[in-house]
Every structure is written in C-alpha cells, then in structure tokens.
Amino acid sequence: MRNGGSGIIIKYPDGKEVSGTLSEIEGKLKKAKAVAVRVNGGLQDLSQLGHLGDEVSLETVTFDSPEGKEIYRHSTSHIMAHAVKTLFPKAKLAIGPATVEGFYYDFDLDRPLTPEDIEHIEKKMGEIINENRPFNRRVISKTEAERFFKDAGEEYKVELLKEITDESVSVYEEGGFMDLCRGPHVPSTGTVRAFKLLSIAGAYWRGDEKNKMLQRIYGTAFDREKDLKEYLSFLEEVKKRDHRKLGRELDLFSINDEIGAGLILWHPNGALIRKTIEDFWRNEHLKADYSLLYTPHIAKLDLWNRSGHLDFYRENMYSPMEIEGVDYEIKPMNCPFHISIYKSSLKSYRELPVRYAELGTVYRYERSGTLHGLLRVRGFTQDDAHIFCREDQIEDEILNILDFTLFILKTFGFDSYDVYLSTRPEGYVGNLENWDRATNALIQAMEKKGLTYEIDPGAGVFYGPKIDIKVKDSLGRAWQCSTIQVDFNNPERFDVGFRGSDGKEHRPIMIHRALMGSLERFFGILVEHYAGAFPVWLSPVQVAVLTIAERHANHASAVAERLKSEGIRTVLNIDNEKIGHKIREATIRKIPYLGIIGDREVAETRISVRKRSGEDLGAMTEDALMTRLKEDITRRR
C-alpha cells in the first residue's frame, strides 16, 4: 500500500492491486469482513491504517484464518472481562488469551462463580456488543501504565508489566474498559456476532500450584450463529462420549484415590475388552514374524544412565529405590531390556531383522494437574516393539511397520489420520550424519507408501527422528497413537552388534515403535470413538437372551447355554419383569444383539433378534444367529 497524496494503492500478496482513498479502502476491508490486517507481515488493528508509511503490502485477515479466529476470540475475552468488571467491580484480572477453539480469562474474585453468574455475564456481554464501541489502541509509557493499573488495584497486570522490558506499552479501551494488551483486536465490540460461555474451572496464576487459584471462564465465539450452534452440538456429543462418564456407566474401569492418581483399575468389562485387544495384537505380531517378550518392571539405575534416560528423561522418572545397597528404578521404557535379550546371543547378518514385541507396562511421572482419565496416566502398557536390522533393511522395515500400523488402526475403524515427521530436537545425542540418514529413511518410506505428512521441526526424540500418526475418531478429533522411531544411538551406547557377511562386527539399527501407543490411552480413545457401543468382537457381552414370560425360561436357558458353549459372550435375563424393561436395560448396557423368546419363538424354535440400535432383524433359528455372531467376530465387526 502506498500512502501518497489522496490515493492509496494496496498490493495484495497474490499480486492484485486496488487503489482508492483511505476511507474507500476501509470500506472495502469492512465489506471483506476483515477483523484485522497484516501489514508487511505483522498483524495490526484496522484502526491503524491511517498511520501507514509508503510502499507496504497489505493482507486482509478474516475470521476464516487461524489468526483471524484468534483475534476475534481474544477480543471476545476483553468483552467478557469488561462484563465481569461491571458486575464484580472488585474482580482482579489476570490473563485472557484465545485458545485453539475459543478463549478464556482468569479472574481473582472474592467468591466462586455460579451458573447464574455466567448467565448474567453473558447478558452483559450481549449489551456491550450491542453498543458496538470501538476498540481504541493507545500507546503509553510503562510508568503511566503501572500507575494506572496499580490505582485500579490490578495487581496481576502490574506483575505482568514488571516483566515487559519496553519503555512503552499498548493498552486497549472500549466503552470505558481498559486492558493491557499487545493487540490487535476487532474494530469494535459489535464485530462479535455469536459467542457462548462454556465452563468455569480453577486455574493457578501462571499455572503454578504455589500461586493463588483463580477462576477461569471458558468461552467461544464464531462469526456466524449457525457455526456456533454446530460447535455447541459437537460439544454435547463430546460430553456424551466422555470415556470417564461411559467408563462408569458401562463399568469398564476406575481410578481410586486410595490407589493413586493416574493408576488405572480395569474392571471385568474393561478387562475383557483389553484381553480381546491383546489377543488380537499378539496373534497379529506372531503372524508378522515378531517374537514376543516379557521383561521386569524395575532395573538398576545404572541401566538408565547408559541408555541416556537419566540425562534426557529424568523429570518423567520416579525416585530410585534401594535394594541391598544398589539403586533400582521403576521402568519408564522397555528398550534396554529388549537390547539385553538381543545381546544374549551372537547374531549373524542372516538372522536380521530381529523383531521383539512386548505389551510392556511402564511408569512415568506426570504432574497431577495434567492427568486425565485414561488419556493421561502414570502407569500404562505400551504396545512396544524393537526391531534390530541392517542398514540395507531399514526402508523395508519402515514400510512393513507402516502397513502393519495402518492395518491395526483400520481394524478399530480408524481409516483417516494425520502423519507427522518429527525432526532433530535441540537436546540430542549422536552425530548429524546419522540423524540425516535416519530422517531420510523415514521420508523415503512415507513417500513410497504415498503418505502425505507434515514436518514437526525439533519434535524428535533425543536418540532419533520419528513418524507420528494421529488417528481421526468418529467426531473428527485427532489423537496421537502410533509412533515409529529410528535409533542409531542406543546400539552404540549398549555396544549392540552383528556378524556381517564380511565376517566383521557391525552395528544394527534399532527401530522403536508402538502402534496403539498405550493400551490405556487407546482404550479411552476407543470408548469415545464408539460412544461405548463396541463392535461385536470387542463387546464384553455380545448377546442378551431375554424372556417375555416365566414359562419361556427353560427354552431361553437352553439357547443361552448353546451360545456360551460356542464361545459367544452371552447373558440371560429370565427375571419376572416386563420385556420392555429388559430391552431397555440391555440397550443401556450397549449389548449388540438382543434375542427375545416368547410363545411363538418357543413353538417355532426361533429367536426374535434385534440390535441395540433398535433395528429389528426378525425371527431366526439358533443356527442363523450363531452364524451371524461368529461372522461378526471373525471379521472383527
């Protein structure tokens, strides 16, 4: 944009040029629903247009872009703080950023907020939006800002100001409410078209549990009412599927404070599903030429020194325990054990690749505030494997693992995923040449497989680069599950070798991989993905046999016995209750098939079969029901 004379020329990044006066340009930006502008690469308020120099490039920022959403939602958090300040004049303000899906603001209040308070705050926000006051930016000296916020009793803002090294700071004011902020913001409060406050939570000032607990209000905002409505119904669906809620209702698992935070108790229903997953996992690994291992839960501390975990991973490890004067450590990883088994005999080049797999239980320290149901825990079982191969085998092995991973994920109904390549982090071990070779091997394999991937710079593990796969669940949410990591380093550290065709000692390459990640987390994802309605092959109970009246009990028992003897997980309900009640109860338990037996069924030696969805499959013979169930199970449906 050239700011010469009366005319302005905007040069858009795509090369297009538009000319006009300042007010004409402002009109155009308004029409384009701009929430801010990008000037020479930096984001600015629309109101700063008048202060532009010569020859600048200008880009419209709308709600449709990630930055636009952030500005829009962060501006809404100002409006929320304004409303809170109006209703609770003594409230002290902390911070109010945008999040990926909305915004929050932390407040220090003298009493806990109630749902009614939230309604009042929303109403007040609506009024502020209707007034459509402009967001005014002012740059003032840091001293002046400090004086202002100190006089206003805003101690958190004063603390934030102390950390700013600049001489001057920007403040934004709308409708008499002023906040310390870098900006930019939407032009006026009326820009915000649809918003909703969602929840209240406790949050420590600066996330530090030593500080005061503040009250955080979460909300979100959209530029169309329709999109807000859609998002709110998505949130409803997420709430319905919450694995902690379904875990209780379906009696799958629990976490008990007497046992400890982040430690999972698998109840019979959950344990049966886990066993089914484990059986499938082990069988498929044997078919894919893996050997299965079991290794101990503790090992000498020295082992973790040698593996580099003590240097790079200490904050996630528990304190050592002393046994006969030697320090032992509960394992955060399975790798060194597998290395030890590999090294227990001499290997020749002909024996490679060696593939070891273990459902290995590990323990890692996670801060209590970050624990979340099954998704973030302290003790978990990795579906771990380590592959030792020659350098000429690495690409094939990665291709193999990719195929295997996608097959396993597909079995659980995940056929859409995001793939990431994580490259060398700042803290790393090994030489750069090895890092490059490993990274290239991963790239080659992904390209051969035709996988599109994104690069996650610096997110690799300390010993090597990795491929991460995030699966998309039935609500379109992405979950990190699979990881494939190339490692040139541990073979060096542990002096792992093989005898080459030249008769000399060589170093194998090690690949660490987990397909589901951990059984706990994967199970939590599955509960939400299926909304608790597990496919037949995974369901703890596969069929419920229900009687209409007491006189049908003998016949029903015989049917149930036959199903059980064929390995079908069956429950029988011959209680003296109405059939409608029995059907409801079995449906709530999300049992896939209900077999109903009454007079006609006894007379015709048939069973009336319905699905938990309510779909009526009509009357069928025992054999027909059995075939149907067995087919579902073998096809993993």
Ligand SMILES: [Zn+2]
């Ligand atoms: Zn702001």
Ligand SMILES: [Zn+2]
């Ligand atoms: Zn490993």
